[in-house]
Amino acid sequence: MEATAIKENENPLRVGMRLEKTADPCTVIIFGASGDLTKRKLVPALYRLVQQRLLPAEFAIVGLARTEMSDDEFRRKMKEAVEQFSETKQVDAAVWNSFAQGIYYRSTDIGSTADFQKLGDLLNRIDRDRSTAGNRLFYLSVAPRFYAQAVEQLGRAGLTKAKPGSWVRVIIEKPFGTDLESARLLNSQILQHLEESQIYRIDHYLGKETVQNLLAFRFANGIFEPLWNRQYIDHVQLTNAEAVGVEGRGGYYEGAGVVRDMIQNHVFQVLSLVAMEPPAHLGAEAVRDEKIKVMTAAREFSPERVMAECVRGQYGAGSSNGKPVPGYREEEGVAPDSTTETFATLTMYFDNWRWAGVPFYLRSGKRLTKRVTEIAIQFREAPHQLFGANIMEQVMPNQLIIRIQPDEGITLRFAAKVPGQVTQIRDVNMDFRYGSSFGVQLAEAYERLLLDCILGDSTLYARKDMTERGWELVMPILEQWATDTKQVSFPNYEAGTWGPAAANELVEGRGTAWRRS
Amino acid sequence: MRLETQVTELTASPSKGLDILKIEKQLTSMWSDAGTADSSHSGVTRACTINLIVYTTPADDATELDELLNRVTELHPGRTLILMVDRHAKEAKLDGYVSTRCRLLGATGKQICGEQVTIEASGATVDTVASAVAPLLVPDVPVYLWWKDIPHYQDKLFDRLAQTADRVVIDSSVFDHPQEDLLRLATMIENSRHALQVSDLTWGRLTVWRTLLASFWDVPDYRPLLSSIDTVDVNFAPPESAPDEIAPKALLLAGWLASRLDWALVDVKKNASGIEFKLNCGADPIVVAFRRGPAGKSSITSVKLSARGGAASFYVGLHSAGAKLQTEARIGADHSVGRLLTYERRSDAERLSSELAFPGRDRVYEAALRVVGAALRSLS
Secondary structure, three states, rough: OOOOOOOOOOOOOOOOOOOOOOOOOOOEEEEEEOOOHHHHHHHHHHHHHHHOOOOOOOOEEEEEEEEOOHHHHHHHHHHHHHHHHHOOOOOOOHHHHHOOEEEEEEEOOOHHHHHHHHHHHHHHHHHHHHOOOOEEEEEEEEOOHHHHHHHHHHOOOOOOOOOOOOOOOEEOOOOOOOOHHHHHHHEEEOOOOOOHHHEEEHHHHHHHHHHHHHHHHHOOOOOOHHHHOOOOOOEEEEEEEEEOOOOOHHHHOOOOHHHHHHHHHHHHHHHHHHHOOOOOOHHHHHHHHHHHHHHHOEOOOOOHHHHHHEEEEEEEOOOEEEEEEOHHHOOOOOOOOOOOOOOOEEEEOOOOOOOOOOEEEEEOOOEOOOOOOEEEEEOOOOOOOOOOHHHHHOOOEEEEEEEEEOOOOEEEEEEEEEOOOOOOOOOOOOEEEEEOOOOOOOHHHHHEEEEEEEHOOOOOOOOOHHHHHHHHHHHHHHHHHOOOOOOOOOEEEEEOEEEHHHHHHHHHHOOOOOOOO | OOOOOOOOOEOOOOOOOOHHHHHHHHHHHHHHHHHOOOOOOOOOOEEEEEEEEEEEOOOOOHHHHHHHHHHHHHHHHHHEEEEEEEEEOOOOOEEEEEEEEEEOOOOOOOEEEEEEEEEEHHHHHHOOOOHHHHOOOOOOOOOEEEEEEEEOOOOOOHHHHHHHHHEEEEOHHHHOOOOHHHHHHHHHHHHHHOOOOOOEHHHHHHHHHHHHHHHEEEOOOHHHHHEEEEEEEEEEEOOOOOOOOHHHHHHHHHHHHHHHHHOOOEEEEEEEEEEEEEEEEOOEEEEEEEEEEEOOEEEEEEEEEEHHHOOEEEEEEEEOOEEEEEEEEEEEEOEEEEEEEEEEOOOOOHHHHHHHHHOOOOHHHHHHHHHHHHHHHHHH
8 A cells, every 4th residue: 555545434535635624514503693793704604615615515504593584585695695795796596506405594592492402303304314414513603691501402402412423513702701700600501511622612813824824933944933932032012903993883892892802812812822832733732732821821910010011092083094983982882981991002921931021012902003913023132233323223123023914924024234335234024925925815714713613623712721811811900990990081092093102101111112013 | 917027138059058147147137127117116026936947839829828827926936947949940049038927916016026037949959958947946946847748758858857846747638649648657657767746737627526526435424335336437528639539537537536445457448438447346346437428628527436236326527518516425216415516617827826836746646647557558
């Protein structure tokens, strides 16, 4: 037998195929099927995965929501959604009809045990008719208050237990809890019916190509990892900026704020990939063990640290992309005296051998100058300056910038001599852009994450300990800010700027400045 | 988009050969000129991920090739060396010129550029032109040779360029005499002294078919039937240039099934509608029947694998005049699951680009080709 020998239970025709992963037959059951996420992201992503032949014919979708609707009505709505939100904007009628044969809808009340019994019957029928092999992926795209109840009902109906040789997985959308207590409670409630290995807490940031490339960049290259520590790195800046405001979600955002909405989940997930130690292997548990290990080393926020090393902000009226925009307090669903933060800067430290003393400045906010998510690693200055101060005046320390969105790529900034008789040194950038080196369309984050879940790969999903650790870290900040409302007067930054002046002063006080992203 | 930069002719002659230093110098000055000429001040970025040597002949449409390379260099910017070879010209000629290929990156105004060296060789210089290629390769990035012709077996130029390249890209669909040429290709790879690594664009075209056929056996309900397959029907359209022959795509598909499923070739028989491979899986006989349709673009029109004397079947076939693919798994009279998928045929540029993304050896292709070689040998 040659190098591509067939292992037991392996599909021999898959051996040596350039497609790395293959999906099992399965049924995806979406709770909240009449919602926005189903229309905008989930069904278009599943349709595209089928068209890319990454999912088999033996595949079905069951939509669940309270609204009364027939299968055909739901299929028609989903067709419109795919036409509206997919990249191509058009769907071939015959191809859609073939896909739609595997789409079902059931009006379901999460409180009704009978509805879940009926769901079980439907899923058994689909297994028989479409050979979906008893593999089931439940996607909870409902309001967070229904997560625990939905899982409980699934458990009672016997739908959380997989048949021999099959699997049952549950994807839970964000937000996962609203504070540490509620996250812990939710975890304990769902773990009464599910094993941790069945739970996929989604964080769509982790589905982005550049976030995944962080692992390849750090651990597939020999030249960066030796520099990736306190000896060579002065500090790290993580910017997660949105140009948009609350976009009609004022009601939700009032109870959340940027720390709950972005920092404790997305920003911490990305941060842990930057700061973690090399995993033993690329298995989901090995990677997630390292992520939680480094987050456990994150220094807690005492009230003094919150006062001195964190900054909050709320946008006032201003302009965005040349257009006047209202302040946060004027947004729909927002209290006129709201104290919810739409911007935050946190200074993080990891008290371990690799990072002792290296500050990680995180900033995240709405209505900032532009939409950008990036990590800037600022290296220490050269230990001895051969060139005079006047020559080096224009030269900044070396920076490595990892852009996550938009325009994914990596840039290294270093100093170079300007050609000529006079010695002049200037910063230049060495640029790697996904678009230019690979010239390919990057997959939608939801496509990647849905496929990973169907394939049973939870690397890019958050584990219980990580969700709770995120909350543990931010709770003292939220509590301090809640009790100390006089400390700051909102609004304190104009929409369309880079946040409050205090955020700049925080880093300037340490002899540096925010990178102009 | 092509950057409007100079295409510089370089003085060369059959007696003096190409001035490699001059070419390199010209490339350097071209980059600095491109930066100066960049009126948008957004910057010109030189990107180099591969060396691509393209062997072409006067029969190739230069405009078509130019458009194709524009698309390929978008996905794989690097150094392209085009060898325009006229073997039949009496006059010995050697010319070279350099140019860039650029594209705009999104709305940033930034241009990503690769570089191109074109060498025209004719007459006696054809045998020696390979020696001008090696020094022009950018170090440390993979070298691909796209041989846009039927491989010239025992040809000095092919042999030397193939040795220089990490991978040779060919297209068996353009073979004049598919069966004879495939046999020669199989023999050449088997006997290759320097482990010739071949990418066949036709094999790339088979990926969709192979993926859909393979996906049947991902389904636990169907998996037990894999060892009970007794008949494979491959319907194909032979190439117009060789209407009596089997399309390479059809042969390679059968070779792939046989090599992956450990089917041993017993015999090859001609019949009225085509030919049949007789194979054994252990003691169980299997027949692969090739059924010829009307000649056209060399291709497969459908594949049906039947198990247990027809009690179950697995079908993949063209639908809606080839714009779609239909699949169907049928077990007994009651159970049938299938789907209709858009069949987006990828352009040659996309096909070539995807081959350039895989630098390693394709052992599955080699195994499939070995079976095809053995079958064609026994037929001849």
